[in-house]
Every structure is written in C-alpha cells, then in structure tokens.
Amino acid sequence: MSIIGQSFTLASLATILINSVLGQYQGYDWCFRLMTILTAVSLLLTLTSPKRFPAAK
Amino acid sequence: MVEGLAFGFAIYLYTRLGFKLSIAISGAMLVLCYMAIVITSDPYVFTVLVALGMGYGSGGCGFLTILETWKHFSPQWKGRIMGVISAAYGFSPMIWSFVFSFLCNPTNAEPDIKIHVGETEYSLFRGYVVHRAPRVSASIGLLFACIFALMLLIFPPSHTPSTQTSLMQSIVSHTSDIHHFESTCPSLKAALRTWVFWSLTLNMFCSITFGVFIVNAYKNYGLTKYRNDQLMSTLGSVAAGLGVAGRILFSAAMDHMSFKVLFGGSMLAQLIAAATISYALETSVYLYGLCVAVGFSTFSGVFPVFILESNHIFGNK
Numbered sequence: 001m002s003i004i005g006q007s008f009t010l011a012s013l014a015t016i017l018i019n020s021v022l023g024q025y026q027g028y029d030w031c032f033r034l035m036t037i038l039t040a041v042s043l044l045l046t047l048t049s050p051k052r053f054p055a056a057k
Numbered sequence: 058m059v060e061g062l063a064f065g066f067a068i069y070l071y072t073r074l075g076f077k078l079s080i081a082i083s084g085a086m087l088v089l090c091y092m093a094i095v096i097t098s099d100p101y102v103f104t105v106l107v108a109l110g111m112g113y114g115s116g117g118c119g120f121l122t123i124l125e126t127w128k129h130f131s132p133q134w135k136g137r138i139m140g141v142i143s144a145a146y147g148f149s150p151m152i153w154s155f156v157f158s159f160l161c162n163p164t165n166a167e168p169d170i171k172i173h174v175g176e177t178e179y180s181l182f183r184g185y186v187v188h189r190a191p192r193v194s195a196s197i198g199l200l201f202a203c204i205f206a207l208m209l210l211i212f213p214p215s216h217t218p219s220t221q222t223s224l225m226q227s228i229v230s231h232t233s234d235i236h237h238f239e240s241t242c243p244s245l246k247a248a249l250r251t252w253v254f255w256s257l258t259l260n261m262f263c264s265i266t267f268g269v270f271i272v273n274a275y276k277n278y279g280l281t282k283y284r285n286d287q288l289m290s291t292l293g294s295v296a297a298g299l300g301v302a303g304r305i306l307f308s309a310a311m312d313h314m315s316f317k318v319l320f321g322g323s324m325l326a327q328l329i330a331a332a333t334i335s336y337a338l339e340t341s342v343y344l345y346g347l348c349v350a351v352g353f354s355t356f357s358g359v360f361p362v363f364i365l366e367s368n369h370i371f372g373n374k
Contacts, residue, residue, distance in 0.1 A: 014262070015269040028278050029335050035267040036331040042263035043324040045256055049317055 059112025067117035068124075076125040077209055080118060084205035087114025091198030095191040119146045129213060143360070144304045150297040153197075158290040160193040162186045165287045168280065180280045253370055261363050264324060267331050268356020275349045282338050282345075292342070296350040303354030307362055316366050320359070327355045 022030050063083075070079040090110020097103050123142050130138055168180035275296070279289045310319050330351035337344035 014266055015273065018266075018270065028274070028281070031270065031274075032331055032334050035270060036328065038263040038266050039324055039328045039331050042260050043321065043328055045260045045263070046317060046321045046324055049256065049260075 059108050060116035063113045063116025064120055066113075067121055070117075071121050071124065076121060077212065080121055080125075081205070081209060083114050083117030083121070084201070086110050086117070088198050088202045088205065090114065091194050091201065095195045119143075125212075140305045143357070144301045146304075148297065148301045150293070152294075154290050154294050154297070157193065157197070158287055160196070161189050162286055165285070167284055168286065179277065180284060257363070257367060257370070260320075261359070264320075264327070264359050265356060267327055268352050268359070271349055271352030272356060275352070279338065279342075279345060279349075283342060288342070292346045292349060296346060296353040299350040300353030300357040304357040304360075307358035316362065320362060323355050323358060326351050 018031050018034060022034065067079060067083060070082065074082075087110060090106050093106050093110070094103055097106065119142075123138070126138050126142060162182070166182070166184075166186055169183050170181040172179050172181065275293060276289045279292065280286070283289065307319070307323075330348040334345065334348040337348045
C-alpha cells in the first residue's frame with residue numbers, strides 16, 4: 001500500500017514540477033518528450049521483469 | 058500530493074473511527090472547501106483550501122468505499138466490486154466536467170485573455186465566466202453535501218474493524234483469492250532491501266506521470282490549438298469515459314493475464330501516445346482525443362494493477 005500511495009505522491013510532485021518549470025518555460029512539447037522517456041523506462045522495466053514477481057520473504 | 062497522502066491517513070481513521078465517520082470527515086472537507094473558496098480572495102488561502110480540501114476529500118473517499126463495500130459481499134465478488142467502484146470514480150469527471158462547464162460558461166464563450174509565460178501561451182477567462190464561478194462552486198458544494206448525506210443514510214451499518222490487522226486481513230484476503238500467495242514480507246525494512254521494491258516503485262512512478270500530466274493539462278494544451286472550451290470539455294469527458302472502460306478492462310484482465318503482459322501492453326500504447334501527442338494536436342482533434350484517452354485509460358488502469366501486484370509481493374505490509 002505504501003508503494004502505491006508514495007509513488008502516486010511522487011508522480012504528482014514530479015508532474016507539478018514538470019508542468020510549472022518545464023511546461024511554462026520550455027513549452028508542452030518538452031514535457032511530452034520527458035513523458036515519452038519515462039514511459040520508455042517503465043516499458044523497459046516491465047519487459048525485463050519476470051513473468052510474475054516472486055513474493056518477498 | 059495530498060490525495061496520495063490521504064490514502065494512508067484515511068485508512069488510519071477508518072480503522073479507528075469506522076466507515077461512516079471517516080467518510081463524513083472526507084466529505085465535510087470536500088464540501089467546506091467548495092464553500093470556503095467562495096469567500097476568500099487571497100490566492101494563497103485559495104490554493105491551500107483547494108489542495109487540502111479537494112485533495113483529502115477525493116483521496117479519502119475513493120479507497121474507503123472499496124474497502125467497506127468488500128465487507129458486505131462474498132470474496133469471489135471482490136475483484137468485480139473493485140472494478141465497478143473504481144470505474145465510478147473515473148466516471149465522475151465525465152459528468153462533473155460537463156456540469157462545471159455548463160454552469161460557468163453556458164454560452165460557450167471563448168477565452169478572452171492570452172498570456173505568455175516563456176514559450177507557452179495560456180488562454181484564460183475574464184468577465185461573466187469568472188463572475189459566475191463562485192456561485193457555481195457554492196452550488197456544487199451544496200449538491201455534494203446532499204450526495205454525502207444520502208450515501209450515509211442508505212449505506213448499511215458498518216462493522217468497525219477493531220485493529221489495523223483486521224483491516225489488512227480483509228485486503229490480503231482479496232489478493233490471496235487471485236494470486237494464492239502465502240509468503241508475506243515481514244517488514245518495510247525488509248522490503249526496502251529487495252530489488253523488486255525499487256523496480257516496482259520506479260515503474261509505478263515512470264508509468265503514472267504521463268496520465269497525471271494528461272488529466273491536469275489536456276485542456277490547456279488543447280486550447281493552444283483549438284480555442285473552444287466546450288470542445289475540450291467534451292473531449293475530456295469522452296476520454297474519461299474510455300478511462301472508465303480501461304479501469305473495468307484492467308480489473309477483469311488481472312484475473313487472466315500476468316502483470317508483464319498486461320502492463321507491457323498498456324505501456325506500449327502509452328509510449329506511442331506520449332511520442333505522438335504533439336503531432337496529433339497539430340493534425341486532428343480526433344487523434345489528439347485518442348492520445349488523451351490513452352492517457353486517461355492507463356492512468357485509471359495502472360492503479361488497480363499496482364495495488365494487487367504490490368499486495369501479491371509484499372503481503373499486508
């Protein structure tokens with residue numbers, strides 16, 4: 001549960017920063033370039049993960 | 058941020074006070090926020106009220122409703138219940154976006170101020186649209202108060218969990234129905250030592266940022282090309298509707314597909330949308346709408362996937 005809540009909080013914080021800093025001063029196109037990179041990282045992490053994560057012990 | 062933090066605090070209140078009192082606190086925060094922003098003219102107070110009231114109200118209500126409703130149905134129905142409630146959670150912007158736009162801007166007036174900050178152009182409203190906003194906010198607050206009162210009246214009596222353990226057992230019982238896991242992580246400290254924890258956290262962060270950004274910025278970004286407020290509201294409502302469908306489909310698919318296949322597929326779609334959204338905006342409103350819909354769908358869908366997957370791996374911690 002903490003993973004969900006805190007990652008969501010971090011993503012919200014990052015979005016505020018991206019929107020207010022990158023969005024305002026560089027334009028939305030730069031924001032979407034960054035989003036593309038982040039999504040590519042997520043896809044890479046997913047593709048390199050095991051089919052089902054083992055339960056932590 | 059407040060919405061994210063509210064998940065944990067709302068669960069704490071739920072374990073101590075029960076469902077009705079804790080949901081009443083969340084609802085009161087939301088309603089008071091809508092009322093209080095009408096009487097303040099200080100932008101800092103306004104920002105704090107919106108962040109705290111709407112953030113806590115929204116975050117506190119959604120997850121508690123799922124937890125409470127699970128207790129009134131058999132375990133076999135829990136997955137479907139989560140899909141239906143989280144779908145309703147995603148469906149509400151579709152309704153309220155129309156309501157807000159219609160009440161504030163019934164004649165579909167165009168934005169009448171343009172301001173430039175850096176490279177970005179913002180289209181803003183002045184005049185009667187702005188003057189109508191406080192009264193609309195107060196009306197919406199009253200409407201929400203009635204909806205919360207009705208919900209508290211018709212919801213069956215709550216069985217207050219005596220300890221946090223009993224609550225967590227109810228959560229874990231759901232995931233165990235699906236994944237049949239037996240091992241649980243002994244502590245958060247132990248979880249922090251595993252690569253799985255950091256991989257999942259980074260994956261969650263990277264995957265959800267696009268959706269959070271789209272939900273917040275699709276309208277302003279769209280208005281830079283199409284100066285039509287109601288078109289953007291309609292587009293957002295349709296995208297929110299597709300987001301609801303995505304939430305139901307993701308919930309249903311989790312019973313049959315692995316995390317890797319399900320999440321890999323959705324991230325591939327999101328990658329294409331993120332890479333082509335600027336081109337889509339310049340080309341066609343439909344293509345732009347499709348990219349926004351992908352953002353809404355993945356934003357809605359990854360949440361239940363991560364809830365169940367993190368419970369599968371780390372158990373009730």
